[in-house]
Amino acid sequence: MFGLVEKLEQFRDQWLDKRMPPRENIQLKQSEIFILPSRFGWIYALATLAIFILGTNYQNNLILLVAYLMGSLFLSCFWFGFYNMYQLKIRRVSVADSYAGGRAAVQVELSTQRARHALSCSFLKEEDTEAQLEGLETPSQVSLSFEKQERGHHSPGRLLIESFFPLGLTRTWTYIDLDIHAYFYPAPQPCRLVHAPGKKYGLEDDGISSSDTQEQELAGLREYKQGEPMSRVAWKQVAKRDGQLLSKELESENELSEEVLSLDRMPAIDLEHKLSQFSYWVDTLQKENRPFHFVLGTMKERYVRDADTARRCLRALATYQNA
Amino acid sequence: MLKIHQNAHTLWGFIICQWMVIYFYMEPVSYATIGLTILLQGWAVAATLNKCPKPGKNFLTVLTIVCALIVIASNISKPIDSFFNLLIIGAVLKLLTPLDETDLKSIFLIHLFLVSGGYVFHQSIGMALLILLAFILTVYLHLSLYTIKSSAKPRMKIAFRVIFYSMPATMLLFVMMPRLPPLWSMFNPGVAKVGVSDNMSPGDISNIVKDDKRVFRVEFNGAVPDQSQLYWRTLILEDFDGRRWSMIPRGSVGKGVEHFSEAPKDGLSYRVIAEPTQQSWAYALDAPLLQKGEGLFVTRHRTLMYKKTLAERKSYEVISYQDPNVRNKFIQDEFYERNLKLPKDYSDVKQFTLDIIGQEKDEKEIINKVLSYITKEGYVYTIQPPLMQDSVRGVLFTYKKGFCAHYASAIAVMMRSIGIPARIVTGYQGGKWNPTGKYLDVSQTQAHAWVEIWSEKYGWLHIDPTGAIAPSRVESSLETALEASGELNEYLGYSPEIYKFTQNKFFTTVSNWMSSVDFYWTAWVLTYDDKKRDSFLDALSDLKNWLSFIKYFIGPLIIFGVLWYAYRRFQKNKHLSVEEKILRYIIHLQKLLDTPREQGVTLAAYIDRLQYVFPEFSDRLKHLERYCTLVLYGTVEIQEKLSALKQVSKQIKALEKDVKQLDS
Numbered sequence: 001m002f003g004l005v006e007k008l009e010q011f012r013d014q015w016l017d018k019r020m021p022p023r024e025n026i027q028l029k030q031s032e033i034f035i036l037p038s039r040f041g042w043i044y045a046l047a048t049l050a051i052f053i054l055g056t057n058y059q060n061n062l063i064l065l066v067a068y069l070m071g072s073l074f075l076s077c078f079w080f081g082f083y084n085m086y087q088l089k090i091r092r093v094s095v096a097d098s099y100a101g102g103r104a105a106v107q108v109e110l111s112t113q114r115a116r117h118a119l120s121c122s123f124l125k126e127e128d129t130e131a132q133l134e135g136l137e138t139p140s141q142v143s144l145s146f147e148k149q150e151r152g153h154h155s156p157g158r159l160l161i162e163s164f165f166p167l168g169l170t171r172t173w174t175y176i177d178l179d180i181h182a183y184f185y186p187a188p189q190p191c192r193l194v195h196a197p198g199k200k201y202g203l204e205d206d207g208i209s210s211s212d213t214q215e216q217e218l219a220g221l222r223e224y225k226q227g228e229p230m231s232r233v234a235w236k237q238v239a240k241r242d243g244q245l246l247s248k249e250l251e252s253e254n255e256l257s258e259e260v261l262s263l264d265r266m267p268a269i270d271l272e273h274k275l276s277q278f279s280y281w282v283d284t285l286q287k288e289n290r291p292f293h294f295v296l297g298t299m300k301e302r303y304v305r306d307a308d309t310a311r312r313c314l315r316a317l318a319t320y321q322n323a
Numbered sequence: 324m325l326k327i328h329q330n331a332h333t334l335w336g337f338i339i340c341q342w343m344v345i346y347f348y349m350e351p352v353s354y355a356t357i358g359l360t361i362l363l364q365g366w367a368v369a370a371t372l373n374k375c376p377k378p379g380k381n382f383l384t385v386l387t388i389v390c391a392l393i394v395i396a397s398n399i400s401k402p403i404d405s406f407f408n409l410l411i412i413g414a415v416l417k418l419l420t421p422l423d424e425t426d427l428k429s430i431f432l433i434h435l436f437l438v439s440g441g442y443v444f445h446q447s448i449g450m451a452l453l454i455l456l457a458f459i460l461t462v463y464l465h466l467s468l469y470t471i472k473s474s475a476k477p478r479m480k481i482a483f484r485v486i487f488y489s490m491p492a493t494m495l496l497f498v499m500m501p502r503l504p505p506l507w508s509m510f511n512p513g514v515a516k517v518g519v520s521d522n523m524s525p526g527d528i529s530n531i532v533k534d535d536k537r538v539f540r541v542e543f544n545g546a547v548p549d550q551s552q553l554y555w556r557t558l559i560l561e562d563f564d565g566r567r568w569s570m571i572p573r574g575s576v577g578k579g580v581e582h583f584s585e586a587p588k589d590g591l592s593y594r595v596i597a598e599p600t601q602q603s604w605a606y607a608l609d610a611p612l613l614q615k616g617e618g619l620f621v622t623r624h625r626t627l628m629y630k631k632t633l634a635e636r637k638s639y640e641v642i643s644y645q646d647p648n649v650r651n652k653f654i655q656d657e658f659y660e661r662n663l664k665l666p667k668d669y670s671d672v673k674q675f676t677l678d679i680i681g682q683e684k685d686e687k688e689i690i691n692k693v694l695s696y697i698t699k700e701g702y703v704y705t706i707q708p709p710l711m712q713d714s715v716r717g718v719l720f721t722y723k724k725g726f727c728a729h730y731a732s733a734i735a736v737m738m739r740s741i742g743i744p745a746r747i748v749t750g751y752q753g754g755k756w757n758p759t760g761k762y763l764d765v766s767q768t769q770a771h772a773w774v775e776i777w778s779e780k781y782g783w784l785h786i787d788p789t790g791a792i793a794p795s796r797v798e799s800s801l802e803t804a805l806e807a808s809g810e811l812n813e814y815l816g817y818s819p820e821i822y823k824f825t826q827n828k829f830f831t832t833v834s835n836w837m838s839s840v841d842f843y844w845t846a847w848v849l850t851y852d853d854k855k856r857d858s859f860l861d862a863l864s865d866l867k868n869w870l871s872f873i874k875y876f877i878g879p880l881i882i883f884g885v886l887w888y889a890y891r892r893f894q895k896n897k898h899l900s901v902e903e904k905i906l907r908y909i910i911h912l913q914k915l916l917d918t919p920r921e922q923g924v925t926l927a928a929y930i931d932r933l934q935y936v937f938p939e940f941s942d943r944l945k946h947l948e949r950y951c952t953l954v955l956y957g958t959v960e961i962q963e964k965l966s967a968l969k970q971v972s973k974q975i976k977a978l979e980k981d982v983k984q985l986d987s
Contacts, residue, residue, distance in 0.1 A: 040428055043428075043432065044432065047432050047435060047436060050436070051435070051436065051439050054439070054440065054443075054505060055442075056502075056503045056504075056505060056506060057504075057505045057506055058634075059442055059502070059505060059635060060442055060443060060635060060848070061445075061497075061848055061849050062446055062451055062454075062848070062849065063439055063440070063442045063443065063853055064497070064500075064502075065497055066439035066442065066458065067439070068492075068493045068496035068497050068500070069486075069489060069490075069493045070435065070439075071493075071496065072489035072490070072491075072492035072493040072496065073462070073485065073486065073489045073493075074489045075489065075492055076485050076486075076489045076492075077485070079488065080481075080484075080485060080488075113858055115471065115477075117469055117470045117471055118468075118469040118470065118471075134471050135470065135471025136471075137471070138929070163469075164468075164469055165469045165470070166466060166470070166481060167462070167465055167466065167469065167485070168424075168465070168468060168469055184871075205353075265601070266696075270606065291611035296661055320735065
């Protein structure tokens with residue numbers, strides 16, 4: 001049974017992919033709108049039948065007329081429901097990246113030339129997010145989000161836009177693919193970097209050497225930040241200050257103290273944890289505004305300081321596959 | 324699901340709708356229901372205004388049970404009534420729920436059912452429209468769930484549009500769908516009994532005629548017979564107990580034998596549309612042959628009868644053969660022993676009768692002699708006869724006064740006393756002709772009674788003593804007859820001057836027109852059936868009808884459509900600002916001179932360039948530029964701008980002329 005449902009869903013997805021391929025901007029066409037009676041619609045149909053029988057039994061033309069009016073009303077609902085969706089424009093505005101286990105925010109814009117009523121947006125395969133629009137007159141943005149547990153470049157699948165306008169008797173809906181994809185960075189995991197002086201962490205060919213802290217002049221002390229190499233700790237001060245760790249601030253720190261971040265420097269054993277730790281470090285250094293060098297597989301970035309590059313690094317972590 | 328506008332607006336709408344329903348169901352609704360409705364609605368309103376809380380779920384259940392018990396108890400003897408009352412209370416109780424989507428949906432369905440059930444009790448045009456209004460209100464209220472605005476107007480617009488769009492399909496279904504026979508029999512709604520009853524004491528008819536309720540209407544195919552020919556036979560009363568005449572039991576009336584093959588083609592053909600009476604007899608002129616009419620049959624007495632009682636308006640078609648020679652051929656209607664029976668000794672009446680008729684044996688002559696005797700002897704036709712213990716002797720000997728039934732009864736007894744079989748016929752005589760609707764309107768006022776006697780030679784013969792005493796009753800109307808006898812005032816209950824005033828042309832035209840509308844409503848909507856559908860479809864296939872349809876319907880529709888379109892355009896232009904209007908002119912100018920205006924080129928720069936390109940129009944263009952600038956940038960009153968705009972249009976028109984001249 002379960003297998004059958006899955007097969008049917010697979011079949012539907014294939015059919016939809018052929019019928020409505022992914023686009024960033026969509027104006028709904030006739031072939032993209034589906035309408036069927038809603039559950040309430042079926043109940044209403046039964047009520048209409050009851051009134052029809054009432055009219056037949058009384059041989060009362062006026063009651064029959066009402067029954068016919070109710071039936072025709074049902075038909076009109078299909079018409080009105082269809083036009084409520086027809087030519088609706090939907091545009092993907094933005095998709096924000098997130099961390100694995102977090103939610104990626106998606107902004108979608110609905111715009112129209114005439115008033116629309118009672119629209120609701122959600123992802124077909126992600127049930128926990130829904131946005132309601134009582135109506136639409138001017139372009140308006142809808143915020144949705146979806147969750148993924150694994151890192152990577154994920155899509156929430158098709159967007160489901162549905163409406164029960166005008167009387168709730170019909171369900172008008174469409175599944176559209178706005179080509180929404182979000183990067184889910186590895187979930188950050190705090191750790192210390194493996195520090196091996198003299199080792200070049202894969203940057204040798206570029207002629208960048210890891211800074212050798214021992215050769216620097218002491219410029220001052222500051223609070224220890226988690227993750228700084230142990231060699232930075234001013235051990236002499238620890239005793240004086242009830243165990244509070246202080247770091248030695250070295251001269252020409254800004255130029256010379258860039259960390260080289262690479263998989264080798266992450267203490268975890270398996271790749272996923274290493275990537276999580278990597279993600280943590282990229283994040284932390286970026287937040288502290290400390291430039292760093294980034295080495296992952298064949299990707300090398302020197303002096304990463306701006307947010308864009310850092311995002312590129314995180315995205316690389318999200319999609320990294322161990323060769 | 325969607326957020327609900329749970330506003331007072333919707334609640335008031337529901338309350339109005341429920342009171343409309345209570346009004347439709349006046350008949351079965353009990354006082355307990357009305358009281359509970361007021362209480363519960365008051366609670367719902369107070370809760371919406373935050374004056375008190377709504378009942379909790381459990382309490383609401385208890386409340387529902389209590390209300391149901393009260394309603395059932397107050398309608399204990401009438402299960403159908405208590406069903407309607409329960410439905411109404413159910414709808415009212417729903418107002419106390421949280422009014423979420425499910426609640427609103429069930430309110431919608433209950434209201435729809437209640438509103439359409441209103442047609443069981445009411446079928447007049449006015450009420451039909453009122454019920455339709457309640458229907459639209461119900462749809463409108465349900466729309467609140469699925470539309471943007473919490474304000475009423477746009478939603479009302481949608482409701483009307485949805486219903487308007489549904490109309491063509493509704494009409495098509497109504498016209499085309501075959502009518503099914505009832506699936507099971509239903510209770511009869513409480514419609515009062517109307518019309519003559521199955522027994523009569525002479526005073527009864529004078530009471531009936533005081534009621535001017537309509538009984539039936541008739542459409543004739545062809546010429547309308549003379550008023551004095553219109554004896555609508557309804558009931559034959561054969562048993563006399565000294566006071567009352569009554570019908571033999573219904574079951575023993577029996578079906579008349581109809582020999583259709585022997586019936587000639589040239590009878591009087593007409594259609595009767597009968598009002599509901601809760602009785603089982605129908606109306607027809609003598610010797611009816613049923614053409615169309617379900618549930619009807621011709622009785623042995625040459626009257627029409629329903630197999631069941633008449634609970635709604637019904638129409639049937641009949642051909643009548645007034646010629647006695649013809650009618651006796653196809654309906655066997657002979658006399659029986661009971662047509663001679665008298666309950667007591669009437670030898671004085673017998674002597675009286677014999678004195679009048681002498682040795683005459685021919686029944687027709689006997690009739691003539693009796694009628695001329697009562698005419699000669701100054702018998703009086705009155706709607707208020709004196710109270711009589713023995714109406715036969717009272718009328719004949721003591722008072723010489725009576726109403727139609729008194730004379731009919733007296734004549735029948737006279738005939739029986741001398742051994743001629745006689746029976747009383749009750750029904751209606753005459754009718755008011757409605758020239759607007761081209762139909763005859765027969766009301767209770769036309770109720771009448773007369774006599775039939777049996778003759779070996781002629782069959783059953785018709786005698787109407789009233790025709791001899793007060794000819795105007797038979798030839799014209801009861802009012803005329805009473806006016807002649809000076810009794811109109813008593814009969815009407817108001818001054819005859821007012822009666823005369825209401826008989827003037829204007830009033831009769833208006834009332835004829837109004838009852839014609841009602842007649843067509845009945846003929847085409849209430850009694851539309853498969854037969855009418857067939858004839859309608861036949862008519863559709865006739866090209867001539869299509870032509871007249873186009874002439875009278877499509878043509879005006881097109882004219883109306885064009886006018887409407889023009890009006891809409893006018894409205895659209897009216898709302899344009901002066902700037903937008905200027906732009907329209909400029910676009911026109913661009914086309915005229917075939918010179919496009921590029922993006923970003925200002926109006927002034929554009930017209931400058933035009934002057935350069937078309938030096939021959941430079942004067943006009945200069946004017947144009949000045950006016951355009953004034954309209955667009957002038958710091959002047961709007962009136963001045965408008966007049967400048969007029970100048971712009973004038974200049975462009977002149978330019979158009981110049982261009983055309985140049986081209987040719």
